[in-house]
Amino acid sequence: MTAAGFAPFVPAPVLGLLSPEEWQAVGLSVLVALTAVGASLPFGIALGWLMARRDFPGKSLLETAIHLPLVLPPVVTGYLLLVIFGRKGWLGGFLERWLDLRIVFTWKAAALASAVMAFPLMVRAIRLAFSAVDRRLELAARTLGAGPVDTFFSVSLPLARHGVLAGALLAFGRSMGEFGATIMVAGNIPGETRTIPLEIYGTLESPGGMERAASLVVVAILVSVGALAAGELLERRGRARLTAKG
Amino acid sequence: MCRLGFRCEHRYPDGFRLDAGFELDERVTALVGPSGCGKSTVLAIIAGVLRPEKGAVRLGERVLLDTGRGIDVPPERRGIAIVFQDHLLFPHLSVEGNLRFGLKRGAPRAIEFHRVVDVLELHGLLHRSPQTLSGGERQRVALGRALLRGPELLLMDEPLAALDARLKDQVLHYLAQSFAEWRIPTLFVSHDHADTRRISSRVLVMEAGGIARIDDA
Numbered sequence: 001m002t003a004a005g006f007a008p009f010v011p012a013p014v015l016g017l018l019s020p021e022e023w024q025a026v027g028l029s030v031l032v033a034l035t036a037v038g039a040s041l042p043f044g045i046a047l048g049w050l051m052a053r054r055d056f057p058g059k060s061l062l063e064t065a066i067h068l069p070l071v072l073p074p075v076v077t078g079y080l081l082l083v084i085f086g087r088k089g090w091l092g093g094f095l096e097r098w099l100d101l102r103i104v105f106t107w108k109a110a111a112l113a114s115a116v117m118a119f120p121l122m123v124r125a126i127r128l129a130f131s132a133v134d135r136r137l138e139l140a141a142r143t144l145g146a147g148p149v150d151t152f153f154s155v156s157l158p159l160a161r162h163g164v165l166a167g168a169l170l171a172f173g174r175s176m177g178e179f180g181a182t183i184m185v186a187g188n189i190p191g192e193t194r195t196i197p198l199e200i201y202g203t204l205e206s207p208g209g210m211e212r213a214a215s216l217v218v219v220a221i222l223v224s225v226g227a228l229a230a231g232e233l234l235e236r237r238g239r240a241r242l243t244a245k246g
Numbered sequence: 247m248c249r250l251g252f253r254c255e256h257r258y259p260d261g262f263r264l265d266a267g268f269e270l271d272e273r274v275t276a277l278v279g280p281s282g283c284g285k286s287t288v289l290a291i292i293a294g295v296l297r298p299e300k301g302a303v304r305l306g307e308r309v310l311l312d313t314g315r316g317i318d319v320p321p322e323r324r325g326i327a328i329v330f331q332d333h334l335l336f337p338h339l340s341v342e343g344n345l346r347f348g349l350k351r352g353a354p355r356a357i358e359f360h361r362v363v364d365v366l367e368l369h370g371l372l373h374r375s376p377q378t379l380s381g382g383e384r385q386r387v388a389l390g391r392a393l394l395r396g397p398e399l400l401l402m403d404e405p406l407a408a409l410d411a412r413l414k415d416q417v418l419h420y421l422a423q424s425f426a427e428w429r430i431p432t433l434f435v436s437h438d439h440a441d442t443r444r445i446s447s448r449v450l451v452m453e454a455g456g457i458a459r460i461d462d463a
Binding site: 134136137139140141142143144145146147150154155158159 | 293320321326327330334336337338347348353391392395
């Protein structure tokens with residue numbers, strides 16, 4: 001999205017605070033973060049529920065795998081994604097050959113990297129939300145004629161919804177700030193993969209960059225703080241609702 | 247006519263052992279005994295929310311559980327509704343949403359929504375949230391929700407516990423009305439013999455995980 005694309009939503013004085021390139025980076029970051037969250041949310045919900053409600057062989061191994069992006073250096077995660085989704089990677093090669101779908105060095109790769117990096121935060125919040133749902137309410141639903149899938153959608157998910165939303169917001173905030181894995185797998189292509197952090201990085205490398213990057217840094221801080229605060233608020237509301245008598 | 251046949255053995259990790267067997271007819275039956283004697287475990291096994299180590303449960307002609315033959319009908323297909331001791335109303339639904347929960351999912355026996363609302367006097371509560379109800383009101387909503395499931399058997403876990411004398415009389419009145427109106431075979435658990443006498447025709451006395459005696463009215 002270019003600066004002109006923001007014109008209907010942003011007042012003119014604010015529009016002037018960032019350069020057209022910076023607005024482009026903001027628009028791209030929003031697109032990348034929304035795609036990352038939207039694509040990973042169903043998996044996050046499924047895994048969060050699985051980790052909260054089921055015991056199975058290999059659970060600790062799966063938990064380690066989910067949390068790995070939190071502790072691995074982001075460039076290592078980016079490298080691994082490149083190995084898997086690169087043009088000669090085992091999945092990337094398949095996608096390009098059979099579906100004519102190229103991932104690396106496109107905005108889709110930025111979304112993929114963001115989704116992978118934000119996934120542990122999302123799953124953690126969702127898992128906590130499902131753990132806080134009283135299992136006996138699920139059993140009550142079963143005795144009232146709801147099967148396991150029906151119970152999930154009519155009782156478990158609505159009761160965990162604040163936590164699920166909090167997880168999605170945290171992931172959105174994390175995706176907006178993703179840098180290391182993104183630059184490995186998506187590069188730094190203006191208008192295509194140059195998100196806010198990459199734009200800041202690029203600006204800093206040019207003369208007088210410290211001053212020029214300041215407004216974008218403020219945007220990044222505002223977005224992160226907003227996502228964190230909204231996530232925390234939702235988690236609190238969810239906890240308050242679940243501990244209320246009923 | 248026998249409505250329910252129950253014969254189960256179950257051992258808890260703490261060593262407590264349930265070993266009980268009985269049959270129920272169409273009447274209202276009370277299962278009484280001191281706390282921790284296994285009454286609620288019996289209800290959980292009948293409702294299908296707890297699988298015993300060994301045993302069989304039959305409702306009419308249907309086998310609901312037979313561990314020997316690997317039969318374990320899931321709770322949603324047993325046609326048995328349960329009123330839990332702490333009601334377990336869904337906090338994200340209104341009173342009406344709670345009442346209609348079982349109704350929407352194909353009740354085995356048709357029970358009219360408005361009739362339940364009339365008999366249990368729930369008109370003024372329909373749009374309220376369960377969190378705003380008093381103990382007696384929650385008990386009535388939980389009973390209404392279970393009735394609207396149209397069950398072949400109704401289970402109630404301590405329906406009179408934690409109610410003061412005035413509320414107890416009120417709930418007993420609603421229970422008596424419901425039993426008279428819908429004649430659903432009912433098994434309810436209580437630790438208070440005096441209360442059970444007022445609404446049940448038959449009393450199963452439980453002690454230390456087994457049925458000690460049966461008192462017929």
